[in-house]
Amino acid sequence: MRTFSITDVGMVRQVNQDYVFEGGRPLGILRNLFVVADGMGGHQAGDYASKYTVEVLQRELEKSQGEDIERVLVNAIKTANREIIREASKDEHLKGMGTTVVAATIMNQMMYFANVGDSRLYLINHGIQQLTKDHSLVEEMVRLGGIKPEEAKHHPDKNIITRAIGAKADVDVDFYEHRLKRGDIILMCTDGLSNMVEDEELFHIVQGARDIVEAGQNLVNAAKENGGTDNIGIVLIEPFADEVSI
Numbered sequence: 001m002r003t004f005s006i007t008d009v010g011m012v013r014q015v016n017q018d019y020v021f022e023g024g025r026p027l028g029i030l031r032n033l034f035v036v037a038d039g040m041g042g043h044q045a046g047d048y049a050s051k052y053t054v055e056v057l058q059r060e061l062e063k064s065q066g067e068d069i070e071r072v073l074v075n076a077i078k079t080a081n082r083e084i085i086r087e088a089s090k091d092e093h094l095k096g097m098g099t100t101v102v103a104a105t106i107m108n109q110m111m112y113f114a115n116v117g118d119s120r121l122y123l124i125n126h127g128i129q130q131l132t133k134d135h136s137l138v139e140e141m142v143r144l145g146g147i148k149p150e151e152a153k154h155h156p157d158k159n160i161i162t163r164a165i166g167a168k169a170d171v172d173v174d175f176y177e178h179r180l181k182r183g184d185i186i187l188m189c190t191d192g193l194s195n196m197v198e199d200e201e202l203f204h205i206v207q208g209a210r211d212i213v214e215a216g217q218n219l220v221n222a223a224k225e226n227g228g229t230d231n232i233g234i235v236l237i238e239p240f241a242d243e244v245s246i
Helices: 045-062 069-090 137-143 199-208 212-225
Strands: 002-008 018-023 033-040 101-107 110-116 120-124 128-130 174-179 185-189 232-238
Touching (some): 018 232, 128 199, 185 212, 199 212
Antiparallel strands (some): 002 232, 033 101, 101 110, 120 185
16 A cells, blocks of 8 residues: 655645644554544634544544444544534634544455545546535535536535534534445545646546656645645545555
């Protein structure tokens, strides 16, 4: 397996509130963990929320037991939600903070992943497919038939999310499973990338790069060239690189 992660403040923001994590070592029942989080809040609150959420996930997963990956991963995210709310209640500067999160683990040719918010997980092979669903106002409008999918990309309310870590006492977490095959590349990212670069361009950048390190750097450059209006957070994974079984 090969992995690469990168974040960039972008062209407009002063503080980077995105936080990424790529961990190849076992955490409790998981063999590895990959996380992208996009914080929101005041000057300090957003970057604290994203980083602290990832730290809580690592801590909770480290002590996980049993065989139920869904239960373990979802419960860790729910614990992070409670702790973000608790931390915000103790410090006026952290009031109202929150974060998106998309977390994945790969075991025995299966990928298990969960998300809250609009940070995404894509599968890239012969094409590109978004495997997560955005928890956003415009996505709800698309699902209800109010607008067409192509209208969502440039809708004025595209940045309004309907779920976030820290927003309310009990958070709904979406959980997925997907069987991987050779040639798959996984792209996890914040909306600082997906809002700036069309899916088709994401595909061509990743497939046109010599390796995932170059792909990650080129993705950041593309987002910045297209305006870079938000922070950019990326994790790239090649599950079957070097013929290593997973």
